[in-house]
Amino acid sequence: MTAVATEIARAPAHGRAGRLAALVLLLGAAAVTGVALGSSSMTLDRLLPALVGQGAETDRLIVWGLRAPRVLLSALAGMALALAGLLLQRATRNPLAAPTVLGISDGAALGAVGFLFLFSDSANSLTVSIYWQPVAAAVGAAVFAVLVAVLARGAGGGPVGLVLHGFALGALAKAGVTLLMIVGPVYRASQASIWLAGSVHEARWSDVVVLASLMALILPVLLILTARMDQLLVDDSSAEASGLPVRRTQALLIALAVVLTASAVSFVGAIGFVGLVAPHAARLLVGTRALPAIAASALVGAAMVVLADIVVRLAFAPLEVPTGAATALIGAPYFLFILFRTGRAHA
Template structure:
């Protein structure tokens, strides 16, 4: 019976990856075609095949440039960000044994926001520090503070969650103070849009950076998939199986912090993806992380690309911050989780 169950779960995973891959290709094509100036999907595919040397179709230069240099990179970055945030959510929910855990529970997003605001508003670095680097430094500062407040990797999951809440409040307060006391009206608008997430400024360099970071981090997580399964039963049970709990927790927290910091430093703060997607993937393929992690990655990619499309078509001639779109989906899902987790009487 157990072998049959594992076989069915494996088949569901294979089917999910196949269908999600097809949907992802279609979603990326649609996201690349849709914009202020719509481009035929055929032109999108021919542009890609031209660039990789498979075809030599005669296409309008403007359309080919828009597809390759602007929209395709944006869509692929959106897919990578969705995958990364979903993987982080799945890992944190296992480590903290909390179904409501997500990447920003560690305060990484708030720290990245403060770092970016310091560069935008205060001009720290005098041009030597880029916006992405400032956000990256802020993100890891928040992670270090959480580690300090929770007394390192040996603390329990509740201590880590409380430390993350405290760090988030601190860095959010710092961000608000800097913006209200030092920012001009134009700077305040720029900061606000960045804090809500945007794919508007991403290009191929951001894609390559995210691809490398996410590939390495996902490989580490896949290697530790069976260890993550043990963490879901508690630290004592994991230690009884011979797992070095403190060291593994520190490594996995660092991996999630690295992924989240890289994503936030490139596209801003995007919430709820790490909360929603792992639960959807877990419902389809089950709780074992060897199946859950790749499933969450591909579902997160599809979710984020579709959310990016929605952010550009919901309001005519205007782009909604991507964080607003994900929150519109995430908040109802958050309420459903709370409702299902309520004590039964």
């Protein structure tokens, strides 16, 4: 048996389909709950007719005009961030790698707010289409991803060193976002704070369509790359011996992670730690093989953001608290645990 096959064989194949089915049910239940609950909670006898376009007009407006796009945007953003984290962890072989941890989310946020700053007029209106914003976010994310990689490689640091450079550059990006919000004019400046912590309370169907379209383009590419991702489970020498162009594959996975991060951040802001926690949870549930890991990571990430939005929506009503605050409560302690364990392993 080859080294790659040996590593893949460690994945818990038994019960994998059942665990994925359970994740689908969890996400479905979370989505229904997210549509039903809010300032005006709806019972099933009101919710079900509204979902199929019947029932009271007010119920249909609440479901399809307000809550459905919010839930769908939460799920899509969670999927994108979780998959970005999976790709980064696989490409760098670093369990600490994630868009937030490496400063990529904050770089994307800086690109998005920089776009609003550059293309807003004195009346705080955009002078170009808002749909150029994902491009600006992608540029910001790519710049910070390259900077983190170059600085970490130059310093010769291991996984912990990579994280420290990511945090430093992420703090720099946050400072840039704050500065641009202050000096303005920025289009919808009063709402621009979502790029600091992440929020879905202004979700629109147009946002859902754009993000869903981007995900539909990226997911087939990920499925094509599953064999290469499995080969990356082993060291460079073994992977190259199996015919894998390691450096090109790693660069491609990181580029896809940048695009996924930028796509999510453009519409919901820098929701933290989803890209760290979701791939780890997926690995515990379905193992390391790429195809089930992609499915499980996407489902866990989507459920995390949908549930986090429900929590902040109900716990702090009528205030709109950023969804990223809830994900940070889960992700930050877990990150510290992984950081401590990784630091001891490389001591």
